[in-house]
Amino acid sequence: MTDQPWTIERITEALGSPDLTQRFLGEINRAPAAELLAVFARWQGIAESTVAAVERGREIAAAQAAGQPIPGEWEDITDQVRADAAKLKSRSAA
Numbered sequence: 001m002t003d004q005p006w007t008i009e010r011i012t013e014a015l016g017s018p019d020l021t022q023r024f025l026g027e028i029n030r031a032p033a034a035e036l037l038a039v040f041a042r043w044q045g046i047a048e049s050t051v052a053a054v055e056r057g058r059e060i061a062a063a064q065a066a067g068q069p070i071p072g073e074w075e076d077i078t079d080q081v082r083a084d085a086a087k088l089k090s091r092s093a094a
Helices: 008-015 018-030 033-065 078-093
Strands: none
Touching (some): 008 018, 018 033
16 A cells, blocks of 8 residues: 555545546535545545455455465355345245
């Protein structure tokens, strides 16, 4: 991650989605002065999370490309997902 300060421009770049960027700019432009810092801080958090997720995705892709196991701790929830899917399927059949 970079140590550059967060700015409106940097947040829009980090969001990586035209829809999110428009939403952010709309909120920041309509925010009353008393709420401006709170709106900025909320979107800064979203941008930081987005940047971290992208970096994590790149780490995972690099590991997969190198034939290595995916880094991190993973919990296998396959059985739970199958059980949930079966419940949903039975509800839609009724």
